[in-house]
Amino acid sequence: MQYLEGRKYVVQGIFLAIALLYMTRLFFMQVLDGTYKLAADRNTLQRLVQIPYRGLIYDRKNQLLVQNTPVYDIMVVPREVKQLDSLALCELLQIPLENLRASLVAAKKYSRTKPSPVLQNLTTPDLAAIQDRLSDFSGFYPRTRMARAYRTPNMAHALGYVGAITPAFLEKPKYAKYQPGENIGISGLEAFYESTLMGRRGVQYKMVNVRGIEKGAFRGGEFDTLSVAGQDLHLSVDSELQAYGEKLLAGRRGSIVALDPKTGEVLAFVSAPHYNPNLLTGKGSGNRYMALLNDPNQPLFDRPIMATYPPGSVFKLVNELVALQLGVVTPNTSFECNWKLVRCTHRHEPPVNVNIAIKQSCNPYFYQVMQAAVLRKQSPNKYEDARIGLGQWQKMVKSFGLGERLGVDMAQEKRGLIPSPEYYDKRKGYHKWRYRTVYSLSIGQGEIGITGLQMANLMATIANRGWYYTPHFVRGIGNGGPLPQFRVKHYTAVDTTLFKYIIPGMRDVVDGRGGTAEFASLAQYGIAVAGKTGTVQNPHGEDHATFAAFAPAEDPKIAIAVFIENAGFGGISAAPAAGLMIEKYLRGKVAPHRKRWEDWVMFGDFTKRRH
Structure with missing residues (x-):
């Protein structure tokens, strides 16, 4: 009887171990910060955060003032960078070598497994000119997002503006959901109503090959969550x-x-x-901001x-x-x-x-x-x-x-x-x-x-x-x-x-x-x-x-x-x-x-x- 009793505990232990292994695997797939390495082959799965459409802004007479337009950022995952030819990449992206080095340092400081921006606000023609050659550089890939486009030359001080979230912001619990390169309201209504305009992020898990080309949804998308667009603002301004x-x-x-x-x-x-x-x-908004900031007439005030x-x-x-x-x-x-x-x-x-x-x-x-x-x-x-x-x-x-x-x-x-x-x-x-x-x-x-x-x-x-x-x-x-x-x-x-x-x-x-x-x-x-x-x-x-x-x-x-x-x-x-x-x-x-x-x-x- 003691033998049977001991065998029962062994069997129970085996089943418990199997259950723990399965749960650990499921938890690993859903939340582990790897975000890109959820399968046995660590180069076949990507976790993609879906940035929702930012809410639109209308005036008193329901005329559209602020909308979204697609732009592209070149991102880097430091852990995936192999044998980088820095000069060739700088020539392709048309950026100074010191800018690339600074971006890589900032990216490694933030996370070796999460994406960080190297170059932002590219237009569709800009991306088309480099996309084919970009695949030669492991760890670098384009990301699509929606940027702000203003249909009025007026009301800048009221509307405010959006910009890339800074490392200082990322350190605050309030902005834990943001990632480097994402936009956030910096001033004006864009900042005050940030939580309303930003919406809710979604997540997609994609199978990719070693060159970063998508091969389909992971397990039929059962772990995916949908993004929810931000709410629109209707202003009283005439x-x-x-x-x-x-x-x-x-x-x-x-x-x-x-x-x-x-x-x-x-x-x-x-x-x-x-x-x-x-x-x-x-593109170039950073330089234009500095020009406004240094203008003795203080147009940003x-x-x-x-x-x-x-x-x-x-x-x-x-x-x-x-x-x-x-x-x-x-x-x-x-x-x-x-x-x-x-x-x-x-x-x-x-x-x-x-x-x-x-x-x-x-x-x-x-x-x-x-x-x-x-x-x-x-x-x-x-x-x-x-x-x-x-x-x-x-x-x-x-x-x-x-x-x-x-x-x-x-x-x-x-x-x-x-x-x-x-x-x-x-x-x-x-x-x-x-x-x-x-x-x-x-x-x-x-x-x-x-x-x-x-x-x-x-x-x-x-x-x-x-x-x-x-x-x-x-x-x-x-x-x-x-x-x-x-x-x-x-x-x-x-x-x-x-x-x-x-x-x-x-x-x-x-x-x-x-x-x-x-x-x-x-x-x-x-x-x-x-x-x-x-x-x-x-x-x-x-x-x-x-x-x-x-x-x-x-x-x-x-x-x-x-x-x-x-x-x-x-x-x-x-x-x-x-x-x-x-x-x-x-x-x-x-x-x-x-x-x-x-x-x-x-x-x-x-x-x-x-x-």
Whole structure:
């Protein structure tokens, strides 16, 4: 019996060993990192990662902006390289010997058994010219993938671009599924929506001969998985308006941001100078990128979300609303235009109410408005009183989406700055500063800084009488809508009933007699524009110009902010640019007799004309 019992265990052990061997073999075939050596003959099987089609990108009117086009990369598997004739391969690929050597070093460092790129972005004719001879070099073979092709020369800063994933990215767990040579979104929407656009990879196991020629699927494809294409993005950007804005600012430095105030959707996003997004695709894109990077005009700099400026007189609207909320002024409060407090922009009628003060952009008036908001006798110590009041002021101002990232669907958005009491404590010392130290904030100057996107959003907030949706570019993903965070209303700390008191003054800025933005008027077409000009002091040269507005004033469909660097007074440069953009969007065209304003914005010498 003991003999039979022992024999039973021997038989069971044999079956167990066979089962373990089979399972090990199956596991080896499915997941082992060999990816190319899954059969007994280590040169007969390839594991091919199937890169899915990247999602397409469409504009507001469903016009295709970004598509995919086939390109070819020459890959190398270091372990398969035998007796390499480096000079002959360099001659075939038309690359320097040092480039080949660097590629081989990088490939070996990454993996001896996984493919790495040697030469990328070849066209079909490029590949056809070398494919036959390439088979003479063991370990080197072509790989097909889809690259980005842009059907528009505009919108480069919003769309962003894709590029080959770097070794630094590959080391991060987040990008574990990527392989050397694959593309990844580097900036703009391509980067923000990378996980949406990339889709899901598939895997195919192919039988190949020693020359790398496919001989069919391994075991009928039973271990293969299908790739899933990325989802398409449907943007809110109006391509015609975008192109027109880029045309207006060609040759300038600055930005234009236009929003639909009712939805927070971005209608136009102009960063000047701009560049053609196709420059960063295809063969030689690396060299073209370096040329853009080294351009002294900084065309790669995304001004609407990265450049921060003092807002100038546009900020007076915020200070008025804060003071109204605190109850320290009323719409009929009168302050003297006292130049001893701060110099005014020009001589004008007495600012006996807020409408006239906004229309004439009276600096002394808004000096006293903010003074009333900050110094409210909350402490007998004048320094502490200013400190307490400024802290409360800052909190209310930041509720307008200023001094913080709005959360737009783009990376690299800057916060800007709404200075706090702690900020001045650090710079001046605790109880070493008072209102006179910070009064420049009352007219949007000094330490304050906001982005073009934030200013456009401020206009959307005023247009909505106190609330906004977070600005966003993508109104639809696949067959769905935008991301959930873009459907949440944000309210300011100012009661919605108070916004109506600043609208008449804003309308007078544009259409009132003696207003500072008459060049933005569209009254001849029955369109009321509400806006505010600004001149931003610049210690390094000519002042910057700004103008922010929304229209139609009674039922806003567009909110816009224009910054033009070194353009002087906002009323003669930024205002006409905004007026043209509003006309283009609301009427679908710019009247022929207003073409002269196009020439002025594009080619005029703003520094030789003063209001």
